[in-house]
Amino acid sequence: MTDVKMEEIMxxxxxxxxxxxxxxxxxxxxxxxxxxxxxxxxxxIGDSYYLSEIATKVKEQTIVLCGVAFMGExxxxxxxxxxxxxxxxxxxxxxxxxxxxxxxxxxxxxxxDVAVVCYVNSTTELxxxxxxxxTSSNAVKIVKNLPNKNIYFIPDVHxxxxxxxxxxxxxxxxxxxxxxxxxxxxxxDIIKAKKSRPDAKILVHxxxxxxxxxLADYVGSTSGIIEYATTSEAKEFVVxxxxxxxxxxxxxxxxxxxxxxGNLQICPNMKKITVDKVIETMEKGQPEVVLSxxxxxQAYAPLKRMLTMAGQK
Numbered sequence: 001m002t003d004v005k006m007e008e009i010m011x012x013x014x015x016x017x018x019x020x021x022x023x024x025x026x027x028x029x030x031x032x033x034x035x036x037x038x039x040x041x042x043x044x045i046g047d048s049y050y051l052s053e054i055a056t057k058v059k060e061q062t063i064v065l066c067g068v069a070f071m072g073e074x075x076x077x078x079x080x081x082x083x084x085x086x087x088x089x090x091x092x093x094x095x096x097x098x099x100x101x102x103x104x105x106x107x108x109x110x111x112x113d114v115a116v117v118c119y120v121n122s123t124t125e126l127x128x129x130x131x132x133x134x135t136s137s138n139a140v141k142i143v144k145n146l147p148n149k150n151i152y153f154i155p156d157v158h159x160x161x162x163x164x165x166x167x168x169x170x171x172x173x174x175x176x177x178x179x180x181x182x183x184x185x186x187x188x189d190i191i192k193a194k195k196s197r198p199d200a201k202i203l204v205h206x207x208x209x210x211x212x213x214x215l216a217d218y219v220g221s222t223s224g225i226i227e228y229a230t231t232s233e234a235k236e237f238v239v240x241x242x243x244x245x246x247x248x249x250x251x252x253x254x255x256x257x258x259x260x261x262g263n264l265q266i267c268p269n270m271k272k273i274t275v276d277k278v279i280e281t282m283e284k285g286q287p288e289v290v291l292s293x294x295x296x297x298q299a300y301a302p303l304k305r306m307l308t309m310a311g312q313k
C-alpha cells in the first residue's frame with residue numbers, strides 16, 4: 001500500500017473516531033507499547049501509572065483503553081460508574097497471572113509485619129488481596145515509605161529485585177513471575193549493542209534481569225526512559241524495553257537515534273490492538289470491562305493507596 005493511500009485511510013479513521021468520541025462521550029487512552037498508529041489516534045498516551053492516574057481525571061463517561069486487560073480493569077476499578085471498553089479482549093499480560101492468592105496467604109501466615117506490594121501489571125484478584133499497588137515508576141518510592149519491614153513483592157521478580165537493591169533496609173520477599181519481553185533481553189545483547197554503538201547511552205527497564213541493569217546508564221520506567229532520552233545531551237541510545245516506545249522517542253527527539261538492544265522486544269498482546277478494532281469497539285460499545293462489585297471494591301483500596309502515596313513528597 002502506498003504512503004498516500006495510508007494517509008487517506010488514517011485521515012478517514014481519525015474523522016470516524018472524532019464522530020464516535022462525540023456521539024459516545026468517549027476518550028481514548030493508549031499505552032506506549034501499542035502499535036504506532038493506535039498511539040496516533042489516542043487522546044492520552046502513557047505508561048501504566050499515567051494511564052491509571054489520567055483515567056481518574058478525564059470527564060468523558062466512556063474510556064477506551066488501548067492496552068492489555070489489566071489496564072482496562074484498573075481503569076474500571078478506579079471508575080466504577082464509567083464504561084470502560086477494551087478494543088481487544090484477548091490482549092492479556094502473561095505476567096499478570098504469575099502469582100497466586102494461595103502464596104499471598106502463605107506469606108501473610110509466615111510474617112506478622114508484611115505488606116503485599118502488587119505491581120499494577122497483575123489481575124484484579126491479585127490486587128484485591130494486596131496492600132498497595134505500584135508501577136515501575138513509583139515502586140521504589142512507595143515501598144520505601146511503607147512502615148512494614150517485610151515486603152512480599154508480586155508478581156515480577158526482576159522489578160522486585162531492583163526495588164530490593166534500592167532499599168536494603170527492607171526485606172523483600174520475591175515472587176517468580178516475569179515479563180517475557182524484558183526477560184528475553186540478555187547482557188550479551190547489551191554488550192553487543194554497546195560495541196556497535198560505543199557512544200550510545202544504555203537505557204533499561206527495571207523488568208529486565210539484574211545482569212542487564214548492571215550495564216545500564218539509566219534504569220527506569222517507560223516514561224522515565226523517554227524523559228531521560230529527551231533531556232540528555234547524548235545523541236544515540238540503546239533502548240531495552242518494548243519497542244513501541246520508539247514511536248514516542250522519535251517524535252520527541254527527531255535529531256536523535258534509537259536502537260533496540262535485542263531482536264525480541266515485541267509484546268504480541270499489545271500489538272493485537274488496531275485502529276479498526278478501536279473503531280469497531282466504539283461502534284458496538286463492547287467488549288466492556290465488567291467486574292463484580294465485591295471484587296472491584298477489594299481491588300480499589302490498593303490502587304487508590306498507590307495514587308495517594310505516589311503523589312506524596
